Amino acid sequence: MSEALVSLHNVTLAYRRHPAVHHVSGTLARGSLTAVVGPNGAGKSTLLKGILGQLPAQEGKVMLHLPASCIAYLPQQSALERQFPITVLDAVLLGAWTRRGLLGGIAHGERERALTALGEVGLSGFAARPVGTLSVGQFQRVLFARLMMQDAELILLDEPFNAIDARTTADLLALVHRWHAAGRTVLAVLHDHQQVRAHFPSTLLLARRLIAWGDSAEVLSAAHLQAAQDMIEAWDDHARPCAPELAA
Numbered sequence: 001m002s003e004a005l006v007s008l009h010n011v012t013l014a015y016r017r018h019p020a021v022h023h024v025s026g027t028l029a030r031g032s033l034t035a036v037v038g039p040n041g042a043g044k045s046t047l048l049k050g051i052l053g054q055l056p057a058q059e060g061k062v063m064l065h066l067p068a069s070c071i072a073y074l075p076q077q078s079a080l081e082r083q084f085p086i087t088v089l090d091a092v093l094l095g096a097w098t099r100r101g102l103l104g105g106i107a108h109g110e111r112e113r114a115l116t117a118l119g120e121v122g123l124s125g126f127a128a129r130p131v132g133t134l135s136v137g138q139f140q141r142v143l144f145a146r147l148m149m150q151d152a153e154l155i156l157l158d159e160p161f162n163a164i165d166a167r168t169t170a171d172l173l174a175l176v177h178r179w180h181a182a183g184r185t186v187l188a189v190l191h192d193h194q195q196v197r198a199h200f201p202s203t204l205l206l207a208r209r210l211i212a213w214g215d216s217a218e219v220l221s222a223a224h225l226q227a228a229q230d231m232i233e234a235w236d237d238h239a240r241p242c243a244p245e246l247a248a
């Protein structure tokens, strides 16, 4: 049996005591390449925040079998970040800051690593450009390069190909495959089931509760997808909050 990198034990995650993810149990295997799918509002981003520890479990337990500092996270792209008045190179170097801490400084050689990462995402020659002048797809390449600077064992991606064209998606998917081939564990929130079937061997299907988690072809069956849709439609977002003593 494969070794667990993250174990979820009956995990419930809530915002102001209103559960968004309910009683999820399962194991993310070390070295796995897993998609998180489910309808809008299914709790996919919330689950990532639970694994990161940004949102503490209201019930149950998230067990990390690696240091939290070995996790890299790419949130859904925000237009705000692209307005920062920094260059592409500095944006990539921020990945090194994440790893070393703000007081760690930029070590000798990290500038070279950042330039190499930019080359790997197809942005050689962009180092001095202000990030505000990039297209959405180019900026996503910068964020992937920044992620690579973290040299993380576990990489969490939240809708990494949203609003990204086919060419850029293919290039970034190739990077994800390289990370996987190098033994890293990748967990990505995705909406394109065809893409998941083609590129992600494992899938976690969420609809506030866990519908299925395992081999992608089995998880993405018509019956499971219908069950997920039914579960979301039946969900009562205005249900009474959980007991105050359990508040997150």
Ligand SMILES: Nc1ncnc2c1ncn2[C@@H]1O[C@H](COP(=O)(O)OP(=O)(O)OP(=O)(O)O)[C@@H](O)[C@H]1O
Pocket: 015, 020, 038, 039, 040, 041, 042, 043, 044, 045, 046, 047, 237
């Ligand atoms: N910061 C927050 N405060 C309160 N409720 C939140 C917060 N973030 C998310 N929620 C709620 O938690 C539920 C799950 O949201 P989440 O963003 O995790 O879903 P998702 O599956 O990632 O959705 P999508 O596919 O639309 O991005 C939703 O009902 C959402 O409104």
